[in-house]
Amino acid sequence: MIEIKDLHKTFFSELGTEKKVFRGLDFTINDGDFITVIGSNGAGKSTLLNVLNGQVIPDAGEIILNGQNITAIEQHKRAKWISQVYQNPTMGTAPSMTVLENLSMAKNKGKRFNFTFGLDTKNIDFYKGQLADIGLGLEKQLHTQVGLLSGGQRQCLSLIMATLNRPDILLLDEHTAALDPETSNKILEKTKEIIEKNNITSLMITHNMQDAITYGNRLIMLHAGEIIFDIKGAEKQKLTVEKLLEMFKTKDAKLSDKDVF
Numbered sequence: 524m525i526e527i528k529d530l531h532k533t534f535f536s537e538l539g540t541e542k543k544v545f546r547g548l549d550f551t552i553n554d555g556d557f558i559t560v561i562g563s564n565g566a567g568k569s570t571l572l573n574v575l576n577g578q579v580i581p582d583a584g585e586i587i588l589n590g591q592n593i594t595a596i597e598q599h600k601r602a603k604w605i606s607q608v609y610q611n612p613t614m615g616t617a618p619s620m621t622v623l624e625n626l627s628m629a630k631n632k633g634k635r636f637n638f639t640f641g642l643d644t645k646n647i648d649f650y651k652g653q654l655a656d657i658g659l660g661l662e663k664q665l666h667t668q669v670g671l672l673s674g675g676q677r678q679c680l681s682l683i684m685a686t687l688n689r690p691d692i693l694l695l696d697e698h699t700a701a702l703d704p705e706t707s708n709k710i711l712e713k714t715k716e717i718i719e720k721n722n723i724t725s726l727m728i729t730h731n732m733q734d735a736i737t738y739g740n741r742l743i744m745l746h747a748g749e750i751i752f753d754i755k756g757a758e759k760q761k762l763t764v765e766k767l768l769e770m771f772k773t774k775d776a777k778l779s780d781k782d783v784f
């Protein structure tokens with residue numbers, strides 16, 4: 524379980540203007556939740572993920588992971604528990620290394636003397652099976668440099684690398700937004716399969732309303748740093764794109780009366 528308690532975060536631009544992104548957010552993520560996160564531009568979606576992964580340190584508040592306060596734990600140390608796939612396919616993989624080298628590195632993440640473990644040849648069949656499932660031909664390119672792969676192939680690899688050691692939480696920041704619709708669907712279906720099979724607690728940001736409805740057991744709508752809708756289970760299954768768009772229109776009225784701007 525992850526508890527976010529009374530989270531505050533303000534950014535200052537170079538010109539000194541301030542942007543209060545979170546003003547006391549409370550949010551609990553239950554074990555096994557697969558939460559889709561939607562919301563307007565600048566609502567704080569990526570900042571929420573960055574607070575969880577340790578890239579952004581909150582001004583106040585606490586992040587509690589399975590009872591442990593991890594608020595002050597550095598990003599590279601949290602990587603043991605928290606994995607992320609980014610929107611940009613060039614992030615999350617090492618371009619000058621081969622597919623198999625990248626997978627081997629991910630498998631050994633968190634162990635001492637990573638690189639001396641060398642290639643993880645004993646799991647090659649498993650890797651080939653995972654890569655073949657997605658249908659982008661990667662299983663035949665284990666010895667290809669990752670920098671030469673297509674964006675879709677790199678995202679496929681990033682997803683498999685991020686989930687190899689079953690993280691406590693998987694963060695997906697619009698991880699299929701840069702892909703064509705067919706490739707995006709393939710990666711989303713594989714994402715769902717991996718999450719469900721391994722029961723990985725996950726948050727997925729998307730601007731695609733249909734994907735937000737189709738995937739996951741819970742949907743949150745973030746606006747001006749507040750969760751204005753939190754829809755679960757059977758209620759979520761009844762959602763339609765039209766209904767979500769209607770809900771979007773009520774977003775300003777849903778904000779609490781804290782000092783927003």
Ligand SMILES: Nc1ncnc2c1ncn2[C@@H]1O[C@H](COP(=O)(O)OP(=O)(O)OP(=O)(O)O)[C@@H](O)[C@H]1O
Pocket residue numbers: 534535536542544562563564565566567568569570571
């Ligand atoms: N490192 C930073 N420095 C300054 N401002 C930042 C920083 N990170 C985020 N912000 C600002 O905080 C606000 C929230 O940003 P965030 O990226 O979390 O929004 P978002 O909901 O993910 O938006 P989008 O849908 O456009 O990606 C924005 O106004 C953004 O400009």
